[in-house]
Amino acid sequence: MTDLSAASPALPRPDSAKRRSPLYLARRRFAANKAALGAGIVLVIIILLAIFAPLISRTGPNDQAFLTKSLAFPSSEHWFGIDDLGRDFFTRIIYGARVSLGIGLSAAVFSLVLGLPLGALAGYLGGRFDWAIMRIIELFSVVPPLLAALLLATLTRGGVWAIVLIAGLFGWVNVCLLVRAQVKSFREKEFIMAAQALGASPWHIVWRHLIPNSVSPVIVGFVLAIPLAMMLEASLSFLGIGVQPPTPSWGQMINVGMNFMYFYWHMAVFPVLALAVTILAASLLGDGLRDALDPTLKGR
Amino acid sequence: MLQFIIRRTLSMLATFFVVSVIIFLMMHAIPGGPFDGYEMPLPDNIKAKLMAQLGLDKPLWEQYLRYMWGVFHLDFGVPYQSPGETVMGLIAHAWVPSLVLGGLGVLIGAPIGILLGMAAALNRNSWIDYLASGIATLGLTIPVFVISTLLILVFAVWLHWTPASGWGEPRRWILPIMAYAAVPLATYARYARSAMLDTLNKPFVTVLRAKGLSERRIIFQHVLRNSAIPMITIFLPMFVGIATGSIFVEAIFRVPGLGAYFVSSIQKRDYPLEMALMLMISALFCISYLISDILYALLNPRIRLGGKAR
Numbered sequence: 048m049t050d051l052s053a054a055s056p057a058l059p060r061p062d063s064a065k066r067r068s069p070l071y072l073a074r075r076r077f078a079a080n081k082a083a084l085g086a087g088i089v090l091v092i093i094i095l096l097a098i099f100a101p102l103i104s105r106t107g108p109n110d111q112a113f114l115t116k117s118l119a120f121p122s123s124e125h126w127f128g129i130d131d132l133g134r135d136f137f138t139r140i141i142y143g144a145r146v147s148l149g150i151g152l153s154a155a156v157f158s159l160v161l162g163l164p165l166g167a168l169a170g171y172l173g174g175r176f177d178w179a180i181m182r183i184i185e186l187f188s189v190v191p192p193l194l195a196a197l198l199l200a201t202l203t204r205g206g207v208w209a210i211v212l213i214a215g216l217f218g219w220v221n222v223c224l225l226v227r228a229q230v231k232s233f234r235e236k237e238f239i240m241a242a243q244a245l246g247a248s249p250w251h252i253v254w255r256h257l258i259p260n261s262v263s264p265v266i267v268g269f270v271l272a273i274p275l276a277m278m279l280e281a282s283l284s285f286l287g288i289g290v291q292p293p294t295p296s297w298g299q300m301i302n303v304g305m306n307f308m309y310f311y312w313h314m315a316v317f318p319v320l321a322l323a324v325t326i327l328a329a330s331l332l333g334d335g336l337r338d339a340l341d342p343t344l345k346g347r
Numbered sequence: 348m349l350q351f352i353i354r355r356t357l358s359m360l361a362t363f364f365v366v367s368v369i370i371f372l373m374m375h376a377i378p379g380g381p382f383d384g385y386e387m388p389l390p391d392n393i394k395a396k397l398m399a400q401l402g403l404d405k406p407l408w409e410q411y412l413r414y415m416w417g418v419f420h421l422d423f424g425v426p427y428q429s430p431g432e433t434v435m436g437l438i439a440h441a442w443v444p445s446l447v448l449g450g451l452g453v454l455i456g457a458p459i460g461i462l463l464g465m466a467a468a469l470n471r472n473s474w475i476d477y478l479a480s481g482i483a484t485l486g487l488t489i490p491v492f493v494i495s496t497l498l499i500l501v502f503a504v505w506l507h508w509t510p511a512s513g514w515g516e517p518r519r520w521i522l523p524i525m526a527y528a529a530v531p532l533a534t535y536a537r538y539a540r541s542a543m544l545d546t547l548n549k550p551f552v553t554v555l556r557a558k559g560l561s562e563r564r565i566i567f568q569h570v571l572r573n574s575a576i577p578m579i580t581i582f583l584p585m586f587v588g589i590a591t592g593s594i595f596v597e598a599i600f601r602v603p604g605l606g607a608y609f610v611s612s613i614q615k616r617d618y619p620l621e622m623a624l625m626l627m628i629s630a631l632f633c634i635s636y637l638i639s640d641i642l643y644a645l646l647n648p649r650i651r652l653g654g655k656a657r
Contacts, residue, residue: 182362185362186362186369188632188636189363189366189629189633190370190625190632191588191629193594194594194609194624194625194628195625197594197609197610197613198373198613198625199373202373274488278490281490281492282492282595285492285595286610301492301493304496308499308504309504312500312504312505315500316500319493319496319497322490322493323489323490323493326488326489326490327484327485327488327489330484330487330488331488334484
């Protein structure tokens, strides 16, 4: 934009023209979406709580510091009450955010590592490679993901990294499809043909031209993979084959809270709300980013 | 058209074959066998004899073929956890609660969702549009066990309106059905809204308006019919997904359905039951996708003539 105006200084340039880059437009569309903006703010607060958890709470997540007050209801001193083993529940919840968000982010990275190259190659090469990738994706659509994840989790005996791996294994499909669609629509563009005519290798074209042009689906796929992975982690931990105690995890806390729910409501309500709010915020943010970055995808 | 059906069927059969092989291999990769229990350690020679009796000492490919031969005769073997029954019999009676609760959930949730989505599309940016979008987002993002826990807390613990859990008299069905209805309601609210909006923006609707047709006739006679196609095609896969039971809903409401048996089969290393459930649910998904593909082609001539479903 700048060198263009330098080349023709005689042209009158309205002030707003400079700022109307695609990124500027995306930012404006995002800011107009109040739900997404609010979700983003909520998510930032949760992330800050998770990062600075040791500064916010005086006790560690596994310290049974309040054994005499076990199962105490919320008070001004203990915002979310005390759990059955004498641990401050607010502390457990914010440390639980570390586990949940950590797994969500790592699984999203893993989905990206798998889905981005496969989607880009499938979209660019087409033909047999594309066919093979699409058949693999079809396999994933037939097997119920939760049951398969349950089986895989027993196979690997749970643990944080096993969950990341499983979530990535089921998360790459979305990233792959998004990238594939974008690359397919760019494949016939003139600048790709120019690169081909100049003798660029397929790998060079995909890596230098097609992937940089797929930034928006990549961002969207990445952000939307986070809540999916968090949901999977919570589900597996809820069933007792995910994150193992005493590491705090919301799914696990909900499972314990279910047994106390009839008399000690705080044991169930707070982990349920923490999980629901975080997943909702992450999905709304993802939806908002999708609408802002690529208005043509809206509503899909 | 016949060619299209044959091609889709073959492709689905191939998919199912690959899935069955993967499930079979995964099942055998699980460490520990059915006779490795801690309570009653068995001598090695007796263990070997038991394994031979059940055909577990044969090479893997032979086990697979023998197993699939049985499957085609609806013989899934005997569940390790209750040797007095067959897997088929166990599934048959475990499916009843899942089918009743899940089926009712879909049948109640889907129409409400469709009405909500339609109302939202016809009154864009009104309060009902925001309500429908809000419900759709909540229902699709919040895990079902969160919804179930909240339902119990509100209706059973605080308001004492319904029993919290169990299976038996229909009064106990209310909460699990509500939990099951959440997903179809949300899905259909979103789908119906976007399908209606899609059709409303088509040029033919403008033409109909220009011709002077009343708004009511445009919507009921033209828009509804055209936007019904995607709604019909997602119904079957969704029904299969929900009526085969949710592990969470059944665990939380203590319903003895398929989901509950799936969890217990994994905990007890009950290969025959676990395999049968995985295979059966995958097969049902395959069939439901196949039927919706064919339905879609039948209902939409553009797809039929183009010859490709996806």
